[in-house]
Amino acid sequence: MNNDEFARLVREHHRALIGIATPIVGPSEAEEVVQNAWLKAHRSIGQFEGRAQIRTWLGRIVINEARMQRRKRRRESLFSDWLPAEDETEGDIMAERFSPNGHWNTPPMQWNLDTPEALLLREERAECLQKLLDTLPASQRAVLELRDTLELSFEEICNELSISASNAKVLLHRARLKLFRLVDHYEETGEC
């Protein structure tokens, strides 16, 4: 792969990789981790066999780099902010949308944009979603990125992040609901 082709890969995946590294090492070190990951990817791109998606392959390199960075910094736990209390205080994210008998009080808006392309076409809405990703708790962001960006299995996610499957599922559910609620709110009001 020549430099122009590699630069195209960087353009396409760099920000997603930053998104994967950030919840693991924090925003101040994510750039360094991803830079080192690109270096390794550049050296071993010839070994990429195309069995996995390229982003999944790159994502695994980033996760390894992030783990090494944490070891270098002698951090014991993977997430400093990964405390159960952080999520328990959030309660039921969609609770206000339902009546006491469990039926919709406020049903979802009709988005009229059922394709991914349409969802991200409006710049303000795409910016809102990016902002929300940046404000998710690190634990929720990490599970969301590994599951929905890299498409790792729950087993792999639990191994990578040293958490239980039930914890991973709760974190993923909350992160997805927040994204859904944001798009729904945007469709209703035109604001984040």
Add this chain to the structure above:
Amino acid sequence: MLNSCRKVVESADQLLDGTLPWRQRLSLRLHLLLCNACRRYLRQLRALLRAIPFMHGEASDEEVQRVMAHIQTHPDQHS
């Protein structure tokens, strides 16, 4: 039994993952036959999940140049 919209929302991840036990899946499908709002919720959630890998956007010229410069100045540092 999955007989409320709230339960549909709670079970949606499992349904989309294909890990919902068959009894609950059947019950949820029956609910969906009758509930337009839940069908809309699931349809839009699917679209949202498909969009997540693209939400980060493309790197800027500056970001790309920084990575390429890093590679060119550290050719043998990592093995």
